[in-house]
Amino acid sequence: MSMEIANEILINIAPEFLWLFLAVILTIFLVMSFILQHHWKYYGIKGNSKVFARALFWIISVFLIFTMLLSILFFENI
Numbered sequence: 001m002s003m004e005i006a007n008e009i010l011i012n013i014a015p016e017f018l019w020l021f022l023a024v025i026l027t028i029f030l031v032m033s034f035i036l037q038h039h040w041k042y043y044g045i046k047g048n049s050k051v052f053a054r055a056l057f058w059i060i061s062v063f064l065i066f067t068m069l070l071s072i073l074f075f076e077n078i
Contacts, residue, residue: 015076022068029061 040054 013075015072018072018075022072025068026065029065033057033061 036054036057
């Protein structure tokens with residue numbers, strides 16, 4: 001595939017569908033985060049200073065959600 005053809009490919013996805021998809025992903029994320037918080041509290045990860053899984057989970061999750069949000073906003077403005 002040449003560069004000329006690759007530059008002409010258009011993706012026709014409605015922004016409303018992307019916002020709905022983001023809402024579904026956020027709902028699943030919230031449910032799973034509540035489950036993980038309970039699991040971590042129940043099994044004692046809360047008091048263990050050596051375990052950084054919770055911080056890593058939140059940092060990566062917030063970064064990915066923020067990236068998805070920005071991607072949709074930029075996609076709408078194209």
